[in-house]
Amino acid sequence: MKTLSRIYTWIIFILLYAPIIILILFSFNDAGTLNKFTGISFKWYVELFRDQAALNALRNSLVLAVSSSLLATVIGTLAAFGINKMRSKFLRGVIRSLTNIPMMNPDIVTGVSMMLLFVAAMAVPFSPLKKLGFTTMLISHTTFNIPYVILSVLPRFKQMDIHLTEAALDLGCPPGRTFMKVELPLVLPGVISGLMLGFTLSLDDFVISHFVSSPDFQTLPLYVYNQTAHEVKYSMYALCALMVFVILVLLLLVNFAGKKGEETKPKKSSAKKRRQQMRELLSGKENAQ
Amino acid sequence: MENKKNIIELKNITVRFGDNDTVLDNINLSIGDGEFVTLLGASGCGKTTTLRLIAGFLEPTEGEVFFDSKNMSGVPPYKREVNTIFQRYALFPHLNVFENIAFGLRVKKVKEKEIVEKVQSMLELVNLKGFEKRQVGNLSGGQQQRVAIARALINDPKVLLLDEPLAALDLKLRKDMQNELKALHDRTGITFIFVTHDQEEALSMSDTIVVMADGKIQQIGTPTDIYNEPVNAFVADFIGESNILDGIMVADYKAKFAGHTFECLDKGFEPNEPVDIVVRPEDVDIVPVEKGMLKGTVTSVTFKGVHYEIIVDIQGFKWMIQTTDYCAPDSVIGLFIEPDAIHVMKKSIYSGLIGDYSSYSEEFDELSIVDEDEKEETIEEAKEV
Amino acid sequence: MKKRSFLDTFAAIPHIVWVILFIIAPLVFVVFFAFTDTYGNFTFDNISMLSSYAHIFVLSICFALIATVICLLIGYPLAFFISQCKPSTQKVIIVLLMLPMWISLLIRTYSLMALLDNGGLLNSLFEVIGIGRVKMIGTSGAVILGMVYDFLPYMVLPIYTSISKLDPKLLEAASDLGCSNFKTITKVVLPLSAPGVVSGITMVFVPSISTFYISQKLGGGSFDLIGDTIERQFQNVSTYNVGAAISLVMMILILISVAIMNKFSDDGGEIIV
Numbered sequence: 039m040k041t042l043s044r045i046y047t048w049i050i051f052i053l054l055y056a057p058i059i060i061l062i063l064f065s066f067n068d069a070g071t072l073n074k075f076t077g078i079s080f081k082w083y084v085e086l087f088r089d090q091a092a093l094n095a096l097r098n099s100l101v102l103a104v105s106s107s108l109l110a111t112v113i114g115t116l117a118a119f120g121i122n123k124m125r126s127k128f129l130r131g132v133i134r135s136l137t138n139i140p141m142m143n144p145d146i147v148t149g150v151s152m153m154l155l156f157v158a159a160m161a162v163p164f165s166p167l168k169k170l171g172f173t174t175m176l177i178s179h180t181t182f183n184i185p186y187v188i189l190s191v192l193p194r195f196k197q198m199d200i201h202l203t204e205a206a207l208d209l210g211c212p213p214g215r216t217f218m219k220v221e222l223p224l225v226l227p228g229v230i231s232g233l234m235l236g237f238t239l240s241l242d243d244f245v246i247s248h249f250v251s252s253p254d255f256q257t258l259p260l261y262v263y264n265q266t267a268h269e270v271k272y273s274m275y276a277l278c279a280l281m282v283f284v285i286l287v288l289l290l291l292v293n294f295a296g297k298k299g300e301e302t303k304p305k306k307s308s309a310k311k312r313r314q315q316m317r318e319l320l321s322g323k324e325n326a327q
Numbered sequence: 328m329e330n331k332k333n334i335i336e337l338k339n340i341t342v343r344f345g346d347n348d349t350v351l352d353n354i355n356l357s358i359g360d361g362e363f364v365t366l367l368g369a370s371g372c373g374k375t376t377t378l379r380l381i382a383g384f385l386e387p388t389e390g391e392v393f394f395d396s397k398n399m400s401g402v403p404p405y406k407r408e409v410n411t412i413f414q415r416y417a418l419f420p421h422l423n424v425f426e427n428i429a430f431g432l433r434v435k436k437v438k439e440k441e442i443v444e445k446v447q448s449m450l451e452l453v454n455l456k457g458f459e460k461r462q463v464g465n466l467s468g469g470q471q472q473r474v475a476i477a478r479a480l481i482n483d484p485k486v487l488l489l490d491e492p493l494a495a496l497d498l499k500l501r502k503d504m505q506n507e508l509k510a511l512h513d514r515t516g517i518t519f520i521f522v523t524h525d526q527e528e529a530l531s532m533s534d535t536i537v538v539m540a541d542g543k544i545q546q547i548g549t550p551t552d553i554y555n556e557p558v559n560a561f562v563a564d565f566i567g568e569s570n571i572l573d574g575i576m577v578a579d580y581k582a583k584f585a586g587h588t589f590e591c592l593d594k595g596f597e598p599n600e601p602v603d604i605v606v607r608p609e610d611v612d613i614v615p616v617e618k619g620m621l622k623g624t625v626t627s628v629t630f631k632g633v634h635y636e637i638i639v640d641i642q643g644f645k646w647m648i649q650t651t652d653y654c655a656p657d658s659v660i661g662l663f664i665e666p667d668a669i670h671v672m673k674k675s676i677y678s679g680l681i682g683d684y685s686s687y688s689e690e691f692d693e694l695s696i697v698d699e700d701e702k703e704e705t706i707e708e709a710k711e712v
Numbered sequence: 713m714k715k716r717s718f719l720d721t722f723a724a725i726p727h728i729v730w731v732i733l734f735i736i737a738p739l740v741f742v743v744f745f746a747f748t749d750t751y752g753n754f755t756f757d758n759i760s761m762l763s764s765y766a767h768i769f770v771l772s773i774c775f776a777l778i779a780t781v782i783c784l785l786i787g788y789p790l791a792f793f794i795s796q797c798k799p800s801t802q803k804v805i806i807v808l809l810m811l812p813m814w815i816s817l818l819i820r821t822y823s824l825m826a827l828l829d830n831g832g833l834l835n836s837l838f839e840v841i842g843i844g845r846v847k848m849i850g851t852s853g854a855v856i857l858g859m860v861y862d863f864l865p866y867m868v869l870p871i872y873t874s875i876s877k878l879d880p881k882l883l884e885a886a887s888d889l890g891c892s893n894f895k896t897i898t899k900v901v902l903p904l905s906a907p908g909v910v911s912g913i914t915m916v917f918v919p920s921i922s923t924f925y926i927s928q929k930l931g932g933g934s935f936d937l938i939g940d941t942i943e944r945q946f947q948n949v950s951t952y953n954v955g956a957a958i959s960l961v962m963m964i965l966i967l968i969s970v971a972i973m974n975k976f977s978d979d980g981g982e983i984i985v
């Protein structure tokens with residue numbers, strides 16, 4: 039029984055990883071075909087870095103990921119602070135469930151609904167919004183990032199000893215400075231992992247971007263999608279392999295930020311914490327499609 | 328103490344959470360400059376709420392708080408010249424000992440050199456020299472307590488508020504810290520307002536004790552006044568051990584209870600007015616049956632080290648008596664009570680509810696204190712939400 | 713009353729404004745577009761037109777259901793096996809299980825496509841063994857395989873979480889009371905892990921039914937699922953209203969099925985397992 043279950047687990051994992059590993063391997067394939075591996079070569083990577091459109095998409099992706107995750111982190115952290123201080127349980131519940139809509143809804147619905155909003159906004163005379171592009175992408179990405187920031191920051195505010203805030207006020211520190219000097223440093227691990235999460239999600243997103251973008255502002259996933267719609271450029275495999283690599287590095291960083299915060303709360307057993315983290319990640323990614 | 332001005336005055340303070348949950352009910356209290364005042368009461372009596380009013384974390388529903396004769400309504404906590412020692416110290420976990428103590432000065436943008444000097448002298452004051460760079464999480468309970476005190480005192484507050492600061496320490500440390508706090512009070516001359524549910528702590532440390540129950544002040548007085556002249560059955564029961572009996576004031580200096588008329592020192596009651604009688608356990612003398620004013624059967628004897636604690640059944644009422652003489656259980660003994668051992672009180676809502684030792688059990692008593700303490704926290708938190 | 717500072721009161725305001733503008737308003741527009749024509753006049757035409765898309769809905773639901781069932785059949789034993797490993801091993805396996813979830817679904821689908829392609833590695837392998845080339849891209853099997861491959865971790869993780877939360881004493885108690893290993897699993901583990909199963913099913917079913925990328929790339933354009941249909945409507949301004957109507961119906965469909973699933977897990981999950 040034991041061996042059987044072990045073999046079963048191995049098989050599943052091999053099947054799960056095989057396509058990705060093969061993709062990465064073949065991105066180095068000299069022949070430029072998917073059926074025969076003829077030798078290691080970096081020429082597809084070289085070609086990729088000569089591809090101006092790909093580099094543009096990379097730049098756009100980074101600009102968008104940085105700005106949307108920063109914006110979401112500011113709004114989300116303030117929101118978590120405010121939600122935590124709210125007196126009315128009802129109001130708190132309403133805000134939290136509304137916030138979670140983009141997490142629960144299929145991405146395609148979120149994308150479509152945002153697109154309709156922008157289309158309607160553009161139809162208004164003298165509207166500041168003229169066309170789909172960076173602005174609309176920024177708004178959309180910030181919108182789906184905020185719930186994840188709140189998700190990772192709110193528990194930190196909840197766990198924080200309320201007397202710490204009172205102690206700071208008591209020592210003559212006005213609320214604004216108390217937030218900067220005491221509350222923010224204490225929730226910082228949550229803020230950082232929220233920021234990283236947002237950055238990763240933004241970099242990853244394809245479905246929502248697909249609906250709110252225009253050809254003159256392309257991100258990497260959009261670029262990959264558009265390239266594969268026609269004749270597949272072999273350098274796309276190199277691009278995909280690179281993106282996998284970047285995401286892995288980011289994930290390690292997020293984990294690291296989360297681990298650092300763990301030390302300040304010795305109360306929770308690591309197993310419990312791990313499970314909670316997993317649940318968070320889980321609910322975090324449940325709508326990647 | 329009497330000729331000093333009042334630094335804090337609470338006038339007609341009422342605090343309600345929601346519509347009908349009254350936590351403080353028309354409180355009036357004046358605290359003199361430099362006094363050591365203790366707010367004493369069981370959990371949920373409103374003592375912590377009173378402290379939070381003075382600190383500025385709460386606004387009263389009705390009434391006003393005066394500080395140095397200035398009305399404090401609307402003044403936020405960070406603009407009040409009071410500092411608080413929190414129950415679990417509330418040290419900032421992301422700052423080391425030095426930065427915790429320097430916090431108030433940094434907020435005021437004091438010069439670095441002055442900060443270093445002041446923090447050093449504070450560390451000296453609380454016996455923590457050389458601990459500057461330590462992380463607060465690695466300190467013992469007593470050390471954290473000292474950091475909390477230094478962090479508050481460095482701001483030169485006019486009033487120091489202490490919210491059950493010793494509750495989290497073990498017995499031995501608690502005694503030491505009691506002495507240290509008392510010494511600190513003498514040295515600094517700052518007004519201390521101390522909240523506790525521990526009557527012994529209150530008796531040994533305070534200039535003035537304010538006994539609270541059910542959101543009302545029951546009695547304000549010096550420790551001796553409160554112990555010797557409790558105003559009602561609640562105070563008598565809460566401060567020290569006491570036998571509280573139903574009695575009748577037959578005439579001035581004559582009280583009738585337990586089927587016997589006693590000489591006493593109290594007067595000024597209506598003839599035959601029903602009253603509560605307090606007799607402290609240590610004030611009862613055991614004599615041979617024939618010489619006793621009362622006689623009863625010993626139901627239990629507990630050795631307490633300095634004395635024996637015996638429970639005596641007299642006509643169905645269980646008395647507690649502390650004596651150095653051993654009496655065998657089930658023996659019949661006589662009791663003798665001096666006139667000055669009898670204290671007569673007016674009837675109150677607490678009459679008849681407390682005072683009999685028939686269901687007495689020590690362990691139970693202590694357990695319930697700890698339990699209620701936690702409860703108070705959660706109740707208050709819940710109310711504030 | 714407890715005092716509140718300016719910051720306490722207003723910190724959440726930017727977020728609340730954001731929610732109203734960019735979460736609620738867009739959904740209102742979906743409803744608005746679903747009930748108007750291209751000129752903005754109120755109409756039921758878009759909704760009544762949906763009957764012509766009925767076969768697409770049926771096909772999508774079938775595909776999503778099959779993928780969900782396969783994920784459950786593969787994922788449940790896997791989750792159970794993982795929960796029986798040493799804690800340190802469990803940690804590693806869970807991280808390995810979560811990693812693919814973070815790699816863009818686009819890329820994972822793409823990698824699967826490269827593998828299954830007519831000129832792909834699998835087919836050249838088949839040729840070597842002598843089976844000969846098999847056309848895989850464009851079959852319903854490939855689309856379902858894509859869904860299973862993409863969403864399997866979403867099934868395993870919640871089930872694993874609920875199994876690992878079970879008190880090991882419960883299992884001991886069950887065997888103590890005379891349950892065989894098999895009986896312990898069916899009588900104790902299965903019912904108690906029902907909440908995990910429910911959320912696993914939701915987490916696979918919802919993205920499966922709304923996908924358009926998988927069916928486009930692996931279906932080779934021969935299958936039209938709800939996602940594809942919606943996506944196509946939004947390529948052309950004149951069909952936005954129909955697209956909004958389809959989106960609205962899909963959203964309601966998903967809401968109802970999620971509600972039903974949660975109801976089941978509330979009344980004791982035996983019904984599901």
